[in-house]
Amino acid sequence: MDELDFLKKDWKRQEADLPKVSVDTIYKMIHKRSSSLMKWILYVSIFEFVLWTILNITTVNAETLETLRQIHLYEFEIVGIVLQYAVLGIFIYLFYKNYREVQTTDNTKHLMSRILKVRRTVNFYVAYNLIIFFIIGMVVFIAMLNFDPKFNDVMIQAEDGTQSMPLGFIAVFIVMLLVLVALLWAFYKLLYGILLRRLKRNYKELSKLEMRD
Structure with a gap:
């Protein structure tokens, strides 16, 4: 084999190796970016913990x-606060655990799996809070109807002496509660939405790299 043939063979070998180098470089960039995003999700959850405390x-x-106490919800409020902090503490731990595991991940499939898990965890956390907020709102409303004397003025008294709440009043309250739920959803969308969208973009890029491999 003369020198020219040797150089051609070596050039082809280097050319074949270029995509591999490029994939590794892209993976490291996505890995670093994903780790940073998960760290920010952890920071946001800690910020939320401080915010609710304030x-x-x-x-x-x-x-x-x-x-x-008058509407018999004192114990309910205490349990609700304890549950709120317990749940938030659990999710903060999960976000921290995912962040630490991503830092040590050196496999594309593992990183993709971790991104999906983080996205599911955040979405579940947001859905849980929205549902709990609505349930608590309804419980408080029902308790006030039954025990708060201020609501006596809006009660309708039937001919047999029984009292009932106007359907229009109930409908207005439910609409207002749903508006508050929507505002809370917008709050979470602002806190976590941008980070989750960027994680989704990273997942798609990792999928392309997986297909190339």
Whole structure:
């Protein structure tokens, strides 16, 4: 084999190796970007923990606690607050665990699997909070109807002496509650939406790399 043939063979070998180098480089960039996004999801969850703590401190006082006692929801409020912090603490741990596992991942499939898991965890967390918020709102409304004397003025009294709440009043409350749920959803969309969309983009890029391999 003369020198020219040797150079051609070596060039073809290097050319064949170029896509492999390129894939590895792209993977490292996506890995770094995904790890950063998961870190920010962790930071956002900690921010939310601090935010809810501030809201609870500033809104819960002697007057609100007395109102809760009057409508027989004092224990319900305590349990709800404890549950709220417990659930948020669990999700913060899960976000931290996913972040740590992604940092040590060096496999495309594992990284794709972790991205999907993070997205599912965040979506489940948001759905859980929205459902719980609506349920708590309905429980408080029903308790106030039954025990808060302020609602006596809006009650309709039938000929047999029974009282009932106007359907229009109930409908207005449910609509207002749904509006609050929508605002809470928008809040979560702002907090987590951008990060999840970028993770989804990373997943699609990893899928393309997996197909090339």
